[in-house]
Amino acid sequence: MSELRILVQGTLIALLCLLLSFPPPATGSPLHALASNGSCVADERDALLSIKESLWEPSVNLSSWQGEECCNWKGVRCSYKTGHVVKLNLRGSAQDCLRYSTYRGAISHSLVTLQQLRYLDLSCNNFNWTEIPDFIGSFPSLKYLNLSYNLFYGRIPPQIGNLSKLVYLDLNPSNNNNPLYSSDLQWLSHLSLLKHLDLSYINLTTVVDWVHEINMLPNLIKLYLQHTGLRSTVVVLGQSNLTALEVLDISWNNFNTPIASNWFWNSTSLSYLNLYACPFYGPIPEYIGSMASLEEVNFGGNNLMSTMIPSNFKNLCNLKILNLADSQTSGDIKELMERLPNCTSNKMQMLDLGQNMLGGAMPSSPGPLKNLTCLALPHNKLTGPIPKWIWSLTELLVLDLEVNELNGVVTEDHLKSLRNLKILILGNTLLQIKVSPNWVPPFKLQAVLLDGLQIGPAFPSWLRSQTGLGLLMIANASITAIPNWVWVAFSRAELVDLSNNQITGTLPATLEFMAAEVMALSNNRFTGTIPKFPRNIKGMYLSVNSLSGTLPSDFGAPLLQDLSLYSNSISGPIPSSLCSLTQLTLLDLSGNKLTGEVPNCKEDSNSTMHNLNMVNLNTNNLSGEFPVVFQSCPNLVFVDLSYNKFSGDLPVWMGVKLPYLALLRLRYNMFTGQIPIEIGKIQELQYIDLAHNNFSGSMPESLVNLSAMARTSQYSYVLNNAIDHRQGPHLYNGAFAYIFLGEGVPVHTKGQQLEFFYEISDTVVLDLSCNSLTGVIPPEIGSLAGLRSLNFSWNSLSGAIPEKIGKLMQLESLDLSNNELSGEIPSSMTALTSLSYMNLSYNTLTGKIPTGNQFHTFDASDYIGNIGLCGYPLTNNCTGNSSSGPTHADHGDGSNDISFYLGLAVGYILGLWVVFCVILFKKRWRSAYFIFVEGLQEKIYVAVVLRWANLKRKVGKT
Numbered sequence: 001m002s003e004l005r006i007l008v009q010g011t012l013i014a015l016l017c018l019l020l021s022f023p024p025p026a027t028g029s030p031l032h033a034l035a036s037n038g039s040c041v042a043d044e045r046d047a048l049l050s051i052k053e054s055l056w057e058p059s060v061n062l063s064s065w066q067g068e069e070c071c072n073w074k075g076v077r078c079s080y081k082t083g084h085v086v087k088l089n090l091r092g093s094a095q096d097c098l099r100y101s102t103y104r105g106a107i108s109h110s111l112v113t114l115q116q117l118r119y120l121d122l123s124c125n126n127f128n129w130t131e132i133p134d135f136i137g138s139f140p141s142l143k144y145l146n147l148s149y150n151l152f153y154g155r156i157p158p159q160i161g162n163l164s165k166l167v168y169l170d171l172n173p174s175n176n177n178n179p180l181y182s183s184d185l186q187w188l189s190h191l192s193l194l195k196h197l198d199l200s201y202i203n204l205t206t207v208v209d210w211v212h213e214i215n216m217l218p219n220l221i222k223l224y225l226q227h228t229g230l231r232s233t234v235v236v237l238g239q240s241n242l243t244a245l246e247v248l249d250i251s252w253n254n255f256n257t258p259i260a261s262n263w264f265w266n267s268t269s270l271s272y273l274n275l276y277a278c279p280f281y282g283p284i285p286e287y288i289g290s291m292a293s294l295e296e297v298n299f300g301g302n303n304l305m306s307t308m309i310p311s312n313f314k315n316l317c318n319l320k321i322l323n324l325a326d327s328q329t330s331g332d333i334k335e336l337m338e339r340l341p342n343c344t345s346n347k348m349q350m351l352d353l354g355q356n357m358l359g360g361a362m363p364s365s366p367g368p369l370k371n372l373t374c375l376a377l378p379h380n381k382l383t384g385p386i387p388k389w390i391w392s393l394t395e396l397l398v399l400d401l402e403v404n405e406l407n408g409v410v411t412e413d414h415l416k417s418l419r420n421l422k423i424l425i426l427g428n429t430l431l432q433i434k435v436s437p438n439w440v441p442p443f444k445l446q447a448v449l450l451d452g453l454q455i456g457p458a459f460p461s462w463l464r465s466q467t468g469l470g471l472l473m474i475a476n477a478s479i480t481a482i483p484n485w486v487w488v489a490f491s492r493a494e495l496v497d498l499s500n501n502q503i504t505g506t507l508p509a510t511l512e513f514m515a516a517e518v519m520a521l522s523n524n525r526f527t528g529t530i531p532k533f534p535r536n537i538k539g540m541y542l543s544v545n546s547l548s549g550t551l552p553s554d555f556g557a558p559l560l561q562d563l564s565l566y567s568n569s570i571s572g573p574i575p576s577s578l579c580s581l582t583q584l585t586l587l588d589l590s591g592n593k594l595t596g597e598v599p600n601c602k603e604d605s606n607s608t609m610h611n612l613n614m615v616n617l618n619t620n621n622l623s624g625e626f627p628v629v630f631q632s633c634p635n636l637v638f639v640d641l642s643y644n645k646f647s648g649d650l651p652v653w654m655g656v657k658l659p660y661l662a663l664l665r666l667r668y669n670m671f672t673g674q675i676p677i678e679i680g681k682i683q684e685l686q687y688i689d690l691a692h693n694n695f696s697g698s699m700p701e702s703l704v705n706l707s708a709m710a711r712t713s714q715y716s717y718v719l720n721n722a723i724d725h726r727q728g729p730h731l732y733n734g735a736f737a738y739i740f741l742g743e744g745v746p747v748h749t750k751g752q753q754l755e756f757f758y759e760i761s762d763t764v765v766l767d768l769s770c771n772s773l774t775g776v777i778p779p780e781i782g783s784l785a786g787l788r789s790l791n792f793s794w795n796s797l798s799g800a801i802p803e804k805i806g807k808l809m810q811l812e813s814l815d816l817s818n819n820e821l822s823g824e825i826p827s828s829m830t831a832l833t834s835l836s837y838m839n840l841s842y843n844t845l846t847g848k849i850p851t852g853n854q855f856h857t858f859d860a861s862d863y864i865g866n867i868g869l870c871g872y873p874l875t876n877n878c879t880g881n882s883s884s885g886p887t888h889a890d891h892g893d894g895s896n897d898i899s900f901y902l903g904l905a906v907g908y909i910l911g912l913w914v915v916f917c918v919i920l921f922k923k924r925w926r927s928a929y930f931i932f933v934e935g936l937q938e939k940i941y942v943a944v945v946l947r948w949a950n951l952k953r954k955v956g957k958t
Contacts, residue, residue, distance in 0.1 A: 044070065048065065071085075119142075170198040200226045255278050331359075337369070349374065393417075398425075405429070410432065451477060478501065506526065527548065539561060615636065623647065655676070655681035680703055686764045764787050787810065812834050832853075839862050851872065
């Protein structure tokens with residue numbers, strides 16, 4: 001939940017706050033200095049048609065590219081005077097900038113024909129990991145070049161340095177793989193007219209003297225170098241030419257130098273400085289106050305203690321945005337705020353100190369924060385009530401104080417002054433919100449996050465007027481009922497989270513008319529049937545309720561990606577309409593009363609679920625063979641069909657059609673036949689549970705080839721990604737998902753059932769127990785070095801326990817009980833120091849139980865039923881190896897047995913004669929002996945008579 005809220009905050013604050021002071025485009029940009037259209041030049045028209053052919057799947061509509069007059073084609077502009085093409089804009093759509101869904105082709109060499117080009121934009125395309133061609137530097141008049149958001153790789157051609165008139169250059173590939181690189185930046189020194197330079201996400205790890213190369217660009221206004229692997233910097237420039245620099249973004253680099261010793265502190269023209277996630281250290285320099293025009297500073301991600309902010313930091317009177325979020329900043333919040341710039345005309349608009357270690361109570365006066373529009377202090381250790389001055393910030397747009405120890409009561413008198421408020425985030429604090437039911441707030445919220453507060457049992461009626469909400473998150477707030485107007489008032493919300501309450505009632509039939517992309521209503525008490533889903537829904541979470549009836553015959557949600565309905569009372573078959581959910585990635589229908597077979601989805605050839613990643617159908621009454629539909633789901637990672645009535649053989653196509661399968665759980669079904677050898681081809685498979693079925697035959701030797709089980713660390717990355725997907729973000733606005741693993745994955749290990757959540761991605765299990773398997777345990781079982789739990793119990797396995805089982809150094813649980821295993825327990829097993837549970841009972845094992853290490857922790861019940869075993873902890877000691885007394889040598893000729901019986905006879909005779917002689921010669925002892933014998937006879941006689949009488953009485957009653 002904390003990750004979700006952090007992502008929500010980041011998205012909202014970035015949209016509503018950060019853009020407030022982002023520097024506007026520089027004047028004189030070539031964006032608006034293009035020539036008008038003229039008559040088309042014939043050879044340039046031919047060149048354009050050749051470019052069109054090379055882009056066989058263009059990201060822009062080129063249907064207008066026909067006829068003689070190429071100057072009127074989309075994306076083409078010509079000069080009135082010469083007719084030459086001066087602008088070519090083939091930029092893809094905004095959606096193509098975020099994902100590369102289709103191969104676009106390559107940059108045609110015919111582009112060189114357009115020698116008069118001044119503007120070239122090929123961004124947001126897919127050039128399929130080709131290199132940027134060298135001829136890109138062959139345009140002497142080019143002023144604007146944008147090749148960003150493409151799939152280029154390799155070295156940046158230094159020929160770009162030939163574009164001496166270039167004003168705008170953007171090569172940002174926008175991904176963390178750094179497919180582009182440059183070993184030096186000398187080619188930049190020739191671009192003296194450059195005003196905008198973006199090399200973000202380009203691998204510059206070998207570049208050393210980058211600062212001096214950048215210093216050769218006297219007209220530079222904006223510089224973006226985030227995520228480039230830069231490690232070096234300089235203290236000061238001898239002569240700084242960067243007098244026009246306004247924007248500098250060098251975030252996410254690994255400088256690891258004192259923050260005070262950097263050249264950028266002397267760039268007095270800076271208005272935006274982003275140092276986020278750069279491991280600078282030490283105090284900010286005292287002369288930072290000389291940066292009189294600084295408007296925005298971002299120190300997020302750096303370990304800057306609050307006490308390091310110098311006293312003359314207060315000279316930054318033009319500071320608009322201060323972001324120290326996620327920077328390990330510690331200390332007292334009051335002391336830090338008192339050190340902020342406090343000038344005659346305060347310009348501070350945004351203060352973000354979230355995700356730090358700040359404590360104490362906030363100051364009682366606003367100081368320099370009178371004009372704040374965004375105040376974000378989440379995920380700290382702040383205490384006390386919210387001070388009055390915060391409620392007087394009439395221009396405040398964002399108030400985010402969640403996950404703190406703040407207390408007190410928030411009333412309508414507090415909120416009524418915040419007339420411009422757009423985002424209110426107070427969740428997971430000790431605050432109480434008490435307002436009149438009929439109160440109408442003066443603001444119009446776009447997002448409200450109040451989860452974790454004690455708001456219920458009634459839904460807060462003061463939110464009824466907030467019909468423009470995009471995010472409504474009031475989870476875990478003790479709400480028991482929601483009025484009907486909620487579904488109407490928030491019908492335009494993109495995310496609705498009312499999970500973990502005690503809400504009763506039914507879901508409205510009008511649910512399909514809501515605009516939500518994510519709805520989280522899990523862990524409530526909703527009853528009734530499931531209505532048709534909202535048209536735009538991507539994530540629907542209705543798990544742990546009391547919903548009944550059948551699944552909808554038409555889900556009405558073509559964009560649905562995550563569907564979670566586990567732990568309800570849904571009955572009937574799975575409808576074939578499920579096949580129409582072509583975007584589905586997660587399907588969890590476990591813990592219901594579903595019957596019938598899983599649809600095979602072959603009736604409609606257009607309905608495929610290629611994106612399906614996780615399927616959980618356990619604990620239902622489903623039947624039929626292993627679902628054929630999985631053949632069309634090559635990305636399946638997680639399959640749980642346990643506790644159903646599936647039958648038949650496992651298909652051999654699993655080894656080919658499911659290459660990424662990591663978890664296969666089929667326990668408690670009725671599968672038969674042999675375990676296919678093809679299962680050993682699924683190299684990502686690290687969790688196999690086939691227990692409680694009717695599998696027969698021998699265990700396939702191919703199991704020892706499972707490479708995911710052989711890894712001792714960094715287990716199946718696909719399962720890890722799938723679990724992360726379930727736990728965390730991926731749906732809302734492409735920024736985050738909202739789904740949880742629910743009650744976890746049950747893992748039967750160590751003789752009990754345990755629940756695993758995130759840990760399941762590191763759990764390596766092989767469980768074939770309770771079947772009818774025969775033959776021997778594969779001798780090379782020791783190659784599965786990553787195994788944590790191994791269970792072959794309740795089969796008919798024979799032969800010896802393999803000696804190489806001692807190589808399973810990470811094994812924690814081993815159960816081989818109730819088989820026909822023979823021979824001795826391998827001494828190599830004493831090396832299994834991680835083994836905390838072992839059961840070898842009811843086999844035909846023989847010999848001495850190994851000793852040492854963890855074997856002293858196992859008790860006799862772990863070996864019961866093996867009559868041939870001896871030694872600790874069993875009571876029967878091994879022959880000649882008593883653990884309770886001195887040992888004697890056994891010569892193997894039977895002499896020890898003869899001596900034993902001879903000694904016993906002699907002892908008996910001697911003892912008898914001693915008693916006889918004593919009685920014969922001692923009269924008093926003889927009299928006492930006979931009196932004792934007579935008394936004993938009388939007692940025996942009386943006892944026998946009484947027992948006989950009781951027995952006859954019981955027989956008479958029956």
